[in-house]
Amino acid sequence: MAEQARAERPRKAAVFGTGSWGTAFAMVLADAGCQVTLWGRRAEITEAINSTRRNPAYHPDVELPDRVRATTDPAEAARDAAFTVLSVPSQTLRANLESWRGLLHPATVLVSLMKGVELGTAKRMSEVVEEVAGVPAERVAVLTGPNLAREIAARQPAAAVAACADEEAARALQSACHTPYFRPYTSTDVVGCELGGAVKNVIALAVGIADGMGLGDNSKASLITRGLAETTRLGMAMGADAQTFAGLAGMGDLVATCSSPLSRNHTFGTNLGRGMTLQETIAVTEQTAEGVKSCQSVLDLARRHGVEMPITRTVVGIVHEGKSPHVALKELMSRSAKPERA
Ligand SMILES: NC(=O)C1=CN([C@@H]2O[C@H](COP(=O)(O)OP(=O)(O)OC[C@H]3O[C@@H](n4cnc5c(N)ncnc54)[C@H](O)[C@@H]3O)[C@@H](O)[C@H]2O)C=CC1
Numbered sequence: 001m002a003e004q005a006r007a008e009r010p011r012k013a014a015v016f017g018t019g020s021w022g023t024a025f026a027m028v029l030a031d032a033g034c035q036v037t038l039w040g041r042r043a044e045i046t047e048a049i050n051s052t053r054r055n056p057a058y059h060p061d062v063e064l065p066d067r068v069r070a071t072t073d074p075a076e077a078a079r080d081a082a083f084t085v086l087s088v089p090s091q092t093l094r095a096n097l098e099s100w101r102g103l104l105h106p107a108t109v110l111v112s113l114m115k116g117v118e119l120g121t122a123k124r125m126s127e128v129v130e131e132v133a134g135v136p137a138e139r140v141a142v143l144t145g146p147n148l149a150r151e152i153a154a155r156q157p158a159a160a161v162a163a164c165a166d167e168e169a170a171r172a173l174q175s176a177c178h179t180p181y182f183r184p185y186t187s188t189d190v191v192g193c194e195l196g197g198a199v200k201n202v203i204a205l206a207v208g209i210a211d212g213m214g215l216g217d218n219s220k221a222s223l224i225t226r227g228l229a230e231t232t233r234l235g236m237a238m239g240a241d242a243q244t245f246a247g248l249a250g251m252g253d254l255v256a257t258c259s260s261p262l263s264r265n266h267t268f269g270t271n272l273g274r275g276m277t278l279q280e281t282i283a284v285t286e287q288t289a290e291g292v293k294s295c296q297s298v299l300d301l302a303r304r305h306g307v308e309m310p311i312t313r314t315v316v317g318i319v320h321e322g323k324s325p326h327v328a329l330k331e332l333m334s335r336s337a338k339p340e341r342a
């Protein structure tokens with residue numbers, strides 16, 4: 001009986017980050033039956049969530065389930081959490097987790113929602129989590145896929161991937177966030193899933209730039225396809241499974257992000273392609289566009305692994321080296337001819 005009561009008790013989840021995706025994913029977890037505590041930096045947002053059931057800054061039109069509560073106290077959020085979900089900008093993860101690590105439940109599974117690569121170290125987010133929290137890979141999972149937060153918050157159907165080196169932990173995460181509108185698959189290819197998510201942001205910048213320059217669908221399809229080729233090349237050099245890149249974490253997320261006006265990376269690129277400067281583009285961008293910083297760490301990874309990534313190189317040139325999109329495009333197209341698979 002006591003055991004039955006335990007089995008029926010809702011699982012507890014902590015979500016760190018009340019931004020666009022953290023809030024939407026908290027809703028998913030709650031819809032799947034979890035009791036969720038959302039941690040946010042800003043009291044006006046956590047208080048609004050608790051009193052109005054809405055996040056006024058990111059999803060003012062979405063009513064959050066009663067199972068979601070918010071707090072600015074990280075200890076309160078972390079307490080007894082079976083899953084500790086991390087959804088802050090990638091470049092801030094290390095510093096944030098350093099201050100939270102002493103608060104984590106000893107058996108919690110840490111889940112990264114983040115799609116970036118750390119500047120300087122070129123570490124994937126799960127690597128940063130393992131290092132800073134001092135937990136083994138078996139307790140670090142990744143949730144990724146074509147999951148534009150606005151669409152998920154509207155409970156539109158989507159699939160995702162829950163990846164962990166430990167298949168049982170991946171299945172536990174899958175079950176914790178499986179709802180009638182959110183269908184997670186499992187994977188043990190954490191490297192492939194994370195790279196798919198991080199590099200697609202860089203390719204979405206490239207596609208956005210092309211859109212902003214007024215280029216059409218052939219250009220877009222070529223960038224998406226060759227973008228996937230260079231992502232796969234890097235992934236294979238890093239020990240990922242090539243098939244992952246044909247799945248939701250690779251092709252799926254790439255297509256969603258490169259074709260949607262909801263994508264911050266795509267929109268950022270479009271503004272650059274229309275002729276805005278980097279500073280002007282940053283000034284009109286209110287949310288995290290991970291590819292802007294991560295393009296440099298992805299290129300760093302490419303160099304470390306001896307892999308050619310011409311589209312990523314081009315994006316770094318435009319975003320960080322002041323290269324004009326027109327000159328960059330000419331250079332990209334004048335590379336030496338080669339077989340498609342090379
Ligand atoms: N929005 C989306 O559609 C999706 C986003 N993601 C990924 O999720 C991660 C989070 O993205 P979003 O929630 O969309 O970003 P966001 O920009 O909407 O929210 C970021 C949140 O982090 C907070 N924040 C900013 N700087 C911080 C710091 N130094 N310390 C602590 N908190 C800080 C902000 O106040 C905000 O609450 C990113 O890695 C993104 O690539 C993944 C899938 C979908």
Ligand SMILES: O=C(CO)COP(=O)(O)O
Pocket residue numbers: 115145146147148149201204253256257262263264265266288289290
């Ligand atoms: O990762 C995303 C969709 O899966 C969201 O992309 P953006 O960060 O470009 O909005």
